[in-house]
Amino acid sequence: MEGHESRISRASDSPGDTMNDVYAAWHEMLESEGAGLAARVAELEVRCSRQAEELLCLRSTLADALRRLNALEGRAPATSNVQRNGGGTYTERTTGTPTRELRIRQPTYRESVKRTSSYGSSASSLSQRRGPQHQSTGSLQSDSPASSSSLSPAPSPSPRATPAPLTPHPVQPYRSRNNSTSGNQSPAPASNNLTKRWNSTGDFNAQGLLPSTRFTTTKSLLNLYSKPSQNGPILKHGTHTCQYNEEDGTVRMFIRGRPVILYAPSDHENLDLSKVAPPPHNKLKLEWVYGYRGKDCRNNLYLLPTGEIVYFVAAVVVLFNVDEQCQRHYTGHTDDVKCLAVHPNKLIIATGQCAGHDRLDARPHVRVWNSVSLATLAVVGAGTLERAAAGVAFSRADGGALLACVDDGPDHVISVWEWQRGDKGHCLAETKCSVDTVVAVEFHPLDRNQIVTCGKGHIAFWTLDASNVLYKRMGIFETRDKPKYVTCLAFNNNGDVLSGDSSGNVTLWARGTNTAARQLRGVHEGAVFSLCGLKDGGLVSGGGKDGRLVLFDADLTATGTESVIEGHYGGVRVVTEGRGGQLFVGTTRNCILHGDLQLGFVPAVLGHVDEVWGLAAHPTLPQFASAGWDRLLQLWDALSHSTIWSKDIEERAQCCAWSRDGAALAVGCVSGRWLVYDPQTRELLAQHQDGTEPIQTIEYSPNNQLVAIGSRDNFIYVYQLDDAARYSRLGKCLGHSSFITHLDWSEDSQYIRSNSGDYEVLFWNATTCRQVASGAALRDVRWASAHCPLAFPCVGVWPEGADGTDINSCTRTQDGRLAATGDDFGKVKLYAYPVTQPKSLCAAYGGHSSHVTCVRFLPDDTRLLSAGGHDAALLQWLVD
Secondary structure, eight states: OHHHHHHHHHHHHHHHHHHHHHHHHHHHHHHHHHHHHHHHHHHHHHHHHHHHHHHHHHHHHHHHHHHHHHHHHTOOOOOOOBOOTTOOOBOOEEOBEEEEOOOOOOOOTTSOOOOOTTSSOSOOOOOOOOOOOOOOOOOTTTTSTTEEOOOOOOOOOOTTTSOSSOOOOOOOOOOOEEEOBOOOSOOOOOOOOOOOOOOOTTTEETTEEOTTOOOOTTTOOOOSOOOOOSOOSEEEOOOOOEEEETTTTEEEEEETTEEEEEEOOTTOOOOOTTOOBOOOSOOEEEEEEEOOOOSSOOSOOEEOTTSEEEEEETTEEEEEETTTTEEEEEOOOSSOEEEEEEOTTSSEEEEEEBOOSSTTTTOOOEEEEETTTOEEEEEEOTTTOSSBEEEEEEOSTTSSOEEEEEEOSTTOEEEEEETTSSSSOEEEEEEEOOSSOEEEEEEOSSSTTEEEEEEBTEEEEEEEOTTSOEEEEEOBOTTSOOOSBEEEEEEOTTSOEEEEETTSOEEEEOTTOOBEEEEETTSSSSOEEEEEEOTTSOEEEEETTTOEEEEEOTTSOEEEEEEEOOGGGOSEEEEEEOSTTOEEEEETTSOEEEEETTTEEEEEEOOOSSOEEEEEEOSSSSEEEEEETTSEEEEEETTTTEEEEEEEOSSOEEEEEEOTTSSOEEEEETTSEEEEEOTTTOOEEEEEEOOSSOEEEEEEOTTSSEEEEEETTSOEEEEEEEETTEEEEEEEEOOOSSOEEEEEEBTTSSEEEEEETTOOEEEEETTTTEEOSOGGGGTTOOBSOOOOSSSGGGGGGSOTTOOSSSEEEEEEOTTSSEEEEEETTSOEEEEESSOOSSSBOEEEEOOOSSOEEEEEEOTTSSEEEEEESTTOOEEEEEEO
């Protein structure tokens, strides 16, 4: 009986066990299928992403090809409306200054060219390859009033290509394709006045671009052409109170209530103060921008499918093709550009600026524009942003329909915009982001309506729900050390968030969570300033202090491949992936380097780091020198747009000047010292100390036998040149009651004209250093330059209500037809010379975001150079 019961018991248990086994097998099979399905979905996402990138590259390449074809044919741009999904139309504004030129190619990363020895020895100049001639292509708005089209010959090699002695550049006729229109106006109605003959399915019809359409984020080339702006440079004139005395031929002008008496030449006709002098026939076009803003801005360097890198400096966004050595410029901003984002289609750019001088025109805002046509599509946030746009980002999972912006105000408000709704966009949501500084904002690449921000002591994960409300989840570090700053963001192919921090750590945040899942400690000594996700799933991290670039694989395992940026370039600010495994690196000392981790990096862009006050054009060659408070003295070639050499002079520089034969370059310093260098060897020829106040200006006499030094101690020191390396002081001019601002020599080298900080105009006998008591006695003296803005030929450059410090610099062309000024409001103004009418029209040009400290014409009068103060930018303008 017992055996029979046990058999019955086992038999009764058998069906249950069997069902459990079946359920377990089913569960295991479902888990296996689920894991396989997830892997296949992830693989499909990667494939789709790669195919989308290929399509975007083809689309942008086609857009660039059409722009080039249009420029080569010399045709005026066609105009069309752009389309969006929601219907309705709007028109574009054309804003920018494209430039295509022939010039010496920069060395590749295999030809390691470093800042020469002014940091070390002078033996680091390597030969450059001479690039082939390229035809200038410009942009599609070349027929606008503020544009030009031409071809430019290849420049002569710079002295960096052939070491000392310098080879003189022959003066060549030089033209450049350079288009520029103002982007500050409201969008003008488009008119389909011209058609194109190219056809392409989806984007073009038989008449060219599709008429009456608007941009969609995924299916359009976004209106490659737009109507040229009919508004040329701004014409202004001063209407300050002036009095003209016909008997003694003097003009009495008032600056801050103080009378300034200026003597007209004897042969000058009677002055009619009611007349308005016409503007000059010539115009300026922005040809080249020297510099990059990496000192205090982040995430501001990207590579476009056209081969151009996009970055900003001052109020200009630069599109620079390193291989072809050509620049185009977007000039729609009115003050400092602070942030930049690229649309998922790689054609649209968003750039945000800070508040400027003008309360209306320079309000902080974000501009969305087309990188091909340089047309402004929308101006977002004007009147909403409080201080500046600290960060911008396009949505990525939905094709870029949304734009996120973080205000730099006290509450650091984050806002989300439908940027395509109208010309000003539509704000969907906004909320206070953090009481602490926010340094980065990014949309999640795979999850819709997911945003990540980071900054001082935090990382936050945001969700925009269906009712357009932003919800925030703070990142939780748990047992891991919480950093003082979370400094940068990136995403891997799985959608996980990667963050770098001020402690040198890299942290991984699993997709959909707000808890740190993994942390790599001590990747860098000091802060991690940039994380760059590579297309193959790898990651490159950049250190702001140690200058190291470290490569990780897709599993965040260090590969052992790394590189170190040379110290004089600064630390790593931003890293972006280039073509063929190359990287572009923006540095904290305002340089852009390119190369790879194995062979190293060479500069593509060099610039100043601090205020630039010294600017001097070579007397005979198309070269110029710049010097600033960053202690750098740099020599530039204006035709190849390259740095010939850069030297650390270990002194903060305030001014610089060339000797008349070009054999010496003098630099005045803040300490009261002035130094003389040989421009060929960079050797120090002479140094002198005159007082302890800054040297404000230096001028060599036309006969190259004397040099005048204007100091902030109210004195003018006159030296005699015994030879290139020996200077002996003749005397000191005493008489000014304020610091010296500007100096001019007479053509016969006998007299000096000086301006001071209290608006005095005095005249001096150069050989005796004595003041000429009567200015009337020198009214017919011809002056070799026009650097003194307080002079009769420059009466009309002073605006109404000028306080005497508004005009920082003044200059004229060698042929005496044009004058240019740089002022405290970031404007470069061009006048017809002489500017003797108090009411004189001028053409004013923006681009600088700070006071323009100096302007100078090149010796052949074909180009004007301008230096910015705080923006540390050098702009080169073509005189057309």
